[in-house]
Amino acid sequence: QGRILEKTGLCSQITFGRYVRQGRKLGVDPKLFIQDQQFNKVPVRVYQPKATSDGRRRGIIFFHGGGWVFGSLDTYEKVCRYLSRESESVVVSVQYRLAPEHKYPAAYEDCLNATIHFMNNIEHYGADPANVIVCGDSAGGNLAAAVSQTLAGRSDLPRLRAQILIYPGLQALDFNLPSYQQNRGVPLLFRERAAFFALQYLNGDALHMQEVLEGSHIPPDMRLKYRKWVSPDNIPEKFKVRGVKPLRPTDFIAEVYETVKRFCEPNLCPLLAEDAVVHQLPESFILTCEYDVLRDDGLLYKKRLEDNGVRVTWYHLEDGFHGVISLYDYCGFSFPAGKRGLDSVVNFLKSL
16 A cells, blocks of 8 residues: 555655554553653653652663664554553663664664663663663664664673563575575565665665665675574574575675675674674573564574573564564554563563
């Protein structure tokens, strides 16, 4: 439908998509104080449990999904209320700038700046500086991973207590990993859309989508360098039973690489961070879904974290698909997998 509207010139696919995903305004929540604020010029919504607390609460900074293109504070209102209520935490939902109007690194910088602002003013929210967690789903999981890596090297701020990555997208080198092959046509995220979103975030357009999907955007020597991290060889065999085709390497196209070479920056593709950085990361929770093109990004990062001595709690939804968490109680729909996924996050939070 978005495409039809775009062809008739009424509005772009992205504007239409944003309109559809707006989210409904919810009434007051008897258990939460909810307030819109600005952290360092970045709009945020702060959720605080009303119940009295013995000590300081944990603080969760939440970055929403939507391919860096869609999503808003309203879209994730139910998810953030649920997390705040059920885990009795202060939750800060961040409205980072969206692509294609604002290209990389705008979203990443907004998320980083909002997180630092929260850490520097944390007492004000009754939260514990030693118990701050970054959390996000999909593109938000990408942003949480990037922020977590950046803060891992900062000695001037308290160390993050944990990172929670819900079906994160963590690399744009290989759109032909087993999960991309197996789930290429599974809603809510098709293989083409994953490349489309990554390019919108990077360049504000999707001009070289076909070449990126085929893999001709990365020079052979870099492919080799990153093979130790981004390779089907690092995916457990049981995830290959639904079929995987070995692919012929495509010819490298230098002019395409020129336009997308920032895909090799860890702030954009956190799976490519050096071991020295990964080694310093906080305890991690990773949720993956079987029917999700991004499944293997999560599995590969899990392996990297574990290889570097980072403690990982992994939760896999066998019946899950991409975006299932954001459909928790959405317009009367509810997927049991989404609720189970959210509860696994809550249980992890309570264990910290």
